[in-house]
Amino acid sequence: MVKQTTDILSGRIVEDETRLTLRQLCDTCAVRAEYIIELVDEGFIEPSGVEKSHWCFNGVSIRRVQKAKRLQHDLGINLAGVALAIELIDEIEQLRALLDR
Amino acid sequence: MEYKDYYQIMGVERDATQDEIKRAYRKLARKYHPDVSKEADAEKRFKEVGEANEVLKDPEKRAAYDQLGANWQAGQDFNAPPDWDAGFEFGGGGFTGGGTQYHSFDGADASAYSDFFESLFGQGFQQAGAGGRGGPQSGYQQQSGFHSAGSDHHAKILIDLEDAMNGATRSISLRVPDVDAAGHVTTKERVLKINIPKGIKQGQHIRLGGQGNPGMGQGKAGDLYLEIEFNPHGIYHVDGRDVYLDLPVAPWEAALGASVKVPTPGGLVDLKIKPGSANGSKMRLKGRGIPASSSNNSAGDLYVVLQVALPPASTDSEKAAYEKMQQSFSFNPRATLGV
Numbered sequence: 153m154v155k156q157t158t159d160i161l162s163g164r165i166v167e168d169e170t171r172l173t174l175r176q177l178c179d180t181c182a183v184r185a186e187y188i189i190e191l192v193d194e195g196f197i198e199p200s201g202v203e204k205s206h207w208c209f210n211g212v213s214i215r216r217v218q219k220a221k222r223l224q225h226d227l228g229i230n231l232a233g234v235a236l237a238i239e240l241i242d243e244i245e246q247l248r249a250l251l252d253r
Numbered sequence: 254m255e256y257k258d259y260y261q262i263m264g265v266e267r268d269a270t271q272d273e274i275k276r277a278y279r280k281l282a283r284k285y286h287p288d289v290s291k292e293a294d295a296e297k298r299f300k301e302v303g304e305a306n307e308v309l310k311d312p313e314k315r316a317a318y319d320q321l322g323a324n325w326q327a328g329q330d331f332n333a334p335p336d337w338d339a340g341f342e343f344g345g346g347g348f349t350g351g352g353t354q355y356h357s358f359d360g361a362d363a364s365a366y367s368d369f370f371e372s373l374f375g376q377g378f379q380q381a382g383a384g385g386r387g388g389p390q391s392g393y394q395q396q397s398g399f400h401s402a403g404s405d406h407h408a409k410i411l412i413d414l415e416d417a418m419n420g421a422t423r424s425i426s427l428r429v430p431d432v433d434a435a436g437h438v439t440t441k442e443r444v445l446k447i448n449i450p451k452g453i454k455q456g457q458h459i460r461l462g463g464q465g466n467p468g469m470g471q472g473k474a475g476d477l478y479l480e481i482e483f484n485p486h487g488i489y490h491v492d493g494r495d496v497y498l499d500l501p502v503a504p505w506e507a508a509l510g511a512s513v514k515v516p517t518p519g520g521l522v523d524l525k526i527k528p529g530s531a532n533g534s535k536m537r538l539k540g541r542g543i544p545a546s547s548s549n550n551s552a553g554d555l556y557v558v559l560q561v562a563l564p565p566a567s568t569d570s571e572k573a574a575y576e577k578m579q580q581s582f583s584f585n586p587r588a589t590l591g592v
Contacts, residue, residue: 160422165459165546168546
C-alpha cells in the first residue's frame, strides 16, 4: 500500500448548490438529459422555471438523481418505483430522527 | 485467502435452480442496498451478495466453482488448485458487464471483489480482456484508444457538533484501486485532508470535484462525495441547524422565575426564566444553533427545554418544607384523570 498525502481540500456542500442548469446537473450526475426530464415528469425532482432551457435545479436534486440512478441500476426498479422507494426511505429517516430525540 | 461459500451468502442450497438464485439475489440486494439499508455493514454485505451472484448466476462460473467441491467451509484458508480451471473458459459473455451489480454504488469495482474471487476468476477475466473478447467493461487494462470517466466515490465522515459550529479540518483515508501498466489491480491508501465547512448539517454531502476514482485513458476522474454524520452529543440534540438542550430547573426557579447560566454550543449565556414556567416549556434563542453555511440559508436556533427537577427530601428541614407546601397548595396533580 502506498501512502499519499495531499494539501487540505475544500469542497462544496452539495445540498447548498443552487441554480444548476439541466446541463450541469447531467454532468454532475453523469446521466443524459432525457433521464432528468423523465425524473421531472415523475415529479421526483422539481426545477424552477417553465422552459427546459431555463430550468434551475438545487443541490438536493443532485442527491436524488444519483440515488435514483443507483437504485434503478442495482435493484432493477422502474422510475415510478424508484420515486416511491426514495420518498418512503426519506420518510423513515425523518421518523428515525424523531425517535432519536 | 479465505474460502467464500457463495451458496451460504445467498442463502440457497447447492442444488438451487438459476431462478431460485435470481430470486435470492433480488431479495438480498433490496435488503442490503446501501441507499436503503441502515444496517452498519450493509455495504459490505451488498458487495458479498453481488460477488456471490456474479458467480452463481453464470452457469459456467458456477460449474467451475462447484468443481472445488462441497467440503470447504466459509472462512477456511484457501488456495486455488493448480490448473483448477482447465476446461473452463471465462471469456465472451461470461464476465462482460460483470461488476455492474454494484458498479454504480461503490465505483471501486476492482477492489470490490474478494481475493478469493480474483484468484478464481480474475486471471481468466484479464486474459479475456487482453484477447479483445471482453467489452470495455471487462477490465482495468489500459486499452489503447479507450477512454472512460472515473466513477464517483462515496464515503461517510463523522464530525462533532462543534466542527459544524466553527468549521474544522479532518483527515480521512480512502482505499482506492490502482491499476499498473500490466493491468494488475492493487489497493492504494489515499489520505486526504478535508475542510469541514462551518454550518454543515447532518446528512449533507461535501463534493470534492475530481477526487473520486481515476478515469481510464483521457477520461476525467470522478468526484468524491462525503456524507456528514454527527457524533451523538452529550447534552445537545441536533435537528437540521436547530439545537435542543434539556435544561433542568428547580421547582422554585420555574415557579418564581430566575436567571440561570446555560451552556450553548457557542459558550455560556445567562438565561431568564419567566415566573410560572411549565415543565417542558421551550425557549428559543434565535440564531444560537448551527450557523448558516451560505447566504441562501440562515443560522439555526437553540431551543432550551425546561425540565423541572424534583429535589429529594432527605433532611428534616427539607421534609418540613414539603409539608409546608402541602398545606399551602390545594393542588391535585391528577385532576385530568378525574380522581
